[in-house]
Amino acid sequence: MTQRSLRRPNSLRVLDWLDILAIAAWGLLLLNYWLTGKLSLLIHPRYFGLSVATGLGFLIISALGAWRLLKTDPAPNMRHFTLFPPGWMSSLLLATAFLGLLVAPRPFASQAALQRGVTEPLALTRRQPQAFRTDSQPEARSLIDWVRTLAVYPEPDAYTGQKVNVQGFVVDSPELPAQYFTLSRFAITCCAADAYPVGLPVKLTQSHKAYPPDTWLEISGQMTTENLAGKRQLVIQARSVKPIPEPKNPYAY
Amino acid sequence: MNQLSNGFTLFLSLLVEAFPFLLLGVLSSGLLLLFVDERKLIATLPQNPLLGALAGSVIGFLFPVCECGNVPVARRLLLQGASAPVAIGFLLAAPTINPIVIWATWTAFRDQPEIVVLRVVFSLLIATVIGWVFSAQADLRPLLQPAVAGSMPQRFTTALRSLPAVSPQSREPYLLQSGTFLLDQPGKPLRIDTTELQTLLVASSTTAKPLPNRLQLLLENTLQELRELGGVLVLGSLVAALIQVAVPRDIILGLGQGPITSIAAMMILGGVVSICSTVDSFFALSFASTFTSGSLLAFLVFGPMIDLKGLGLMLTVFRARAVIYLLVLAAQLTFLLTLFVNLRVS
Structure with a gap:
């Protein structure tokens, strides 16, 4: 050989x-x-x-x-x-x-939030709150903290009048009146594959057309309870609406 | 366009999250393959069929192998004289019952610990039951491919000389057998095929080889496994991403919320998408918000036991009849257990 x-x-x-x-x-x-x-x-x-x-x-x-x-x-x-x-x-x-x-990956945006159901209440299979703290400052809660707190104690009246200061992107929810939009964020627990949107309706003094979908905003104001899309729910009454740049890390945890 | 970009992000995130677990799985299975002496291990396993099946299912913990690694190891176990319940229990449970898979499942389903626990419990249960069922067949050889049956250890062959139909090949004149032969001595040709080669390897046990050789083998093994399993992972992630973005949400929800349809759909998906068990939990995760917990479990339990890739491999060891028994038993048990979860637990 x-x-x-x-x-x-x-x-x-x-x-x-x-x-x-x-x-x-x-x-x-x-x-x-x-x-x-x-x-x-x-x-x-x-x-x-x-x-x-x-x-x-x-x-x-x-x-x-x-x-x-x-x-x-x-x-x-x-x-x-x-x-x-x-x-x-x-x-x-x-x-x-x-x-x-x-090709750079893009974070999920409002369209994905609508497709994945931002307006539905958090499904019960998703993350349960780790702790329920009533003593925390309401204005220190992030959007996802608010949604988790609501999941534990859903009565909107309990939060009426509390101060709120949250960041998120605009989702143009079709079932809300012209004065409202949904402020939303994606939460992930493992990777983008399980990203699920959370959000709260925001009430403006004008039409929401001033804020196109996917604009990142910092909103401060007060919580109120309103009847929207056939159900009584917690709404952010915006006092100041400030556009912010898209965060480097768009997800909440 | 937006849908496409979402799909791409989903696809990449599955890959980036899954590759670490794939690498861990490949490395540890390679290490154990080369550094653990299987024969000593087999000698310590119980003879009782039920305990043997359970032991076979649990030793998966010592061999963190994907479902592509478990068939060769199960074959080696059989060749080294392990009993049928041990080998079958191992074959079905090993892809799931090991630390890396459990860790990966925990990573993906941190919010639903019951999925992690039930995945382990159901896999153990099903593998043990099927291993036990197969113990009814005292002589496994009619269910094995002739080449494998022919090279089983001597103590089986001598005990079963009276069953000529079992392995006709061993009795045929050499000239009538196919394969490669070494003309060692006149009238005594040596037949060579992969199974017999493996038997030889087993006889000379890889653990006896010098360290540099073993490290070379480890590197070779790692490269090949990463390529094959990584490729399947890419294809699987592509399927997951496509389903998420291309199929309308109401169709997915309609299928995924029915207690029976969701299980059937996920079992078929698990059988077709032959994604490695160390990373399949991330695949399942992309369905977590739309499919029932029972169906996710069905995917996580059934997929690693039976899938297209695994079936091809199993047919190299078992005859088609035995593979069909395995498939039907595993499918039925998975279906019943996860249906119970859907109807009673969640």
Whole structure:
């Protein structure tokens, strides 16, 4: 047997390099998301460490793989059981990583909030409040704190007259009168896949047309109770409405 | 356009959240494959069918493997003389009963701890029951592919010499058998195929190899598994994202809120989308707001046991008849248990 016949066929070597390239590309993408702050658009900050470590891990694994391919000539080995022809999976991984590097992910906006049902009450399957504190300053509550507090004690009259100061984006709810819109935020517990919108109706002194959907606003005012869309509910009576830039991290936790 | 961008964000978020768990799963299964001596482990397992099935289901904790890793390990267990309940229990439970999968499920369903607990309990229950059922078949070989049955340990073969129909291949003249042969000595050709190769590997146990070789194997294994499982993860996330953004919400809600339709839909989805068990909870999570808890559980319990990718692998070990038994039993048990959850618990 000659030395040559022991070598791995060239087609297999190309596939080996494709594997390594695909894993390296994903490592770069994960680290890129971390360094550019886009990770917060995709997952809960609790899991940033895992993603960063995985990005580094992928780079290390691909570097080791490349080193081995360059240094030694691996013997022809049994490739694992595969569902698809060789090369498909690594090409798919590589293509997705490039797509991720080229196209920046966008946070969810008002349209998604309407589609996912911002106006429905929080489904019971979702996060239950961790604690119910009546002593906390009402104006210190965020939008999601308000919605959680309401989920525990839904009687709107209990909050009437309390001061409120919250941030969120405008959702143009079709069932509300012209003077109202819904101020909304997406809450996530794991990643954008489980993002669910929360929101409260806001009452203005003028038509809501001044604030197009997806505008980020900081609203302060007072809580009142009103009959809207056939049910009695808590409404923010806005005293000041201030446009703010979209936060770097648009989700609430 | 907006829908497309939402779908893309969803798709990426599933991938970014899932890749760490995929890497952990691949690394630990590779490590255990190379550093744990399975034969010593098997020797300690109980002989009683029910306890054996339970033990087989629980040792998944020591082999954090996805459903692509569990079939080869189950095959090795059989080849090394583990009893049928142990092997079947392992085959069905190992993808779910392991620390990384439980952690990933907890990550995804932190708000609904009952899903995490019930996933583990139901998987254990179903795997143990099916393993126990298979203990009724004292000799597993009629249910195995001839090549696997033929290379089972000697103590089985000698005890069952009187059953010639079991493995006709071992008795056929070598010239009538297909495969690759090594002409070692005149009149005594050695047959080579992957199963027998594995038996040889088992005989020379990977743990006996020098460390640098084992590390090389680990690297090779990691690269291949990441590529295959990562590719399936990308496809699975694509399906999840497409369903979320392309199917109108009232259709999803209509399907997802029915106690029976939701379970049927999620079981079919779990069988088709062969997403790895370490990351399937993130896939299920994207349905959490629209589907019943029972149906999410059905996906999380049934998917890792039976799916398209797993079926292909199982057919390399078992005959079609046995795979159909496994499929039907697992599907029925999952359906009944999760229906109970939908009707009584939530």
